[in-house]
Amino acid sequence: AFRDPVDVWRERIEPHLSEYLGGQVFEGVCGQWLQKHAYAARGLALESAGRWWSRDGQLEIDVLGRLTGGGYLLGECEWSASAPLHSRAFAALRARQERLPEARWREGSEYI
Numbered sequence: 310a311f312r313d314p315v316d317v318w319r320e321r322i323e324p325h326l327s328e329y330l331g332g333q334v335f336e337g338v339c340g341q342w343l344q345k346h347a348y349a350a351r352g353l354a355l356e357s358a359g360r361w362w363s364r365d366g367q368l369e370i371d372v373l374g375r376l377t378g379g380g381y382l383l384g385e386c387e388w389s390a391s392a393p394l395h396s397r398a399f400a401a402l403r404a405r406q407e408r409l410p411e412a413r414w415r416e417g418s419e420y421i
Contacts, residue, residue, distance in 0.1 A: 327388065327389075330388045331388045335386055335387075335388040336360065336371050336386040339371070339372065339384070339386040340358065340359065340360070340371075340372060340386075343355070343358055343372060343374070343382075343384065343421065344358060347374075347382070347421070351419070351421060353374075353376055353382055353419060353421075354376060354377035354378065355374045355375070355376060355377065355382065356374075356375045356376065356377050357374060357375050358372055358373065358374030358375070358382065359372075359373065359374075360372070360373070361373040363410070368405055368408050368409070369405070370383055370384075370402075370405060370406070370409070371384055371385050371386040372384030372385075372386065372421065373414065376419065380417050380418060380419065381413065381414050381417075381418045381419070382418065382419045382420070382421060383402060383406055383414070383418050383419070383420055383421075384402070384420065384421040385398045385399070385401065385402040399420065402420065406418065
């Protein structure tokens with residue numbers, strides 16, 4: 310039987326969308342966007358970028374990129390369907406940056 314797509318959305322997709330996007334899906338989309346648009350959006354030319362984890366799994370940076378002119382880009386990807394996360398996410402990123410093992414990643418970085 311045919312069902313209205315709006316009903317299917319409301320009943321089956323919308324209740325689980327944040328759970329689905331809040332994991333690695335949104336972070337992957339952010340990384341793809343950054344690779345394609347970092348220069349146009351922020352004037353940042355990236356050599357490379359990706360997720361970074363410490364060997365013990367205790368520290369994670371959603372985006373750690375090497376800039377073409379030197380320096381690094383650090384970014385946080387947070388999905389929220391309800392509230393802006395700007396200052397809280399930035400504070401958490403800065404706290405994690407201080408724990409990075411290489412000094413070059415801690416000094417003079419750009420953020421996104």
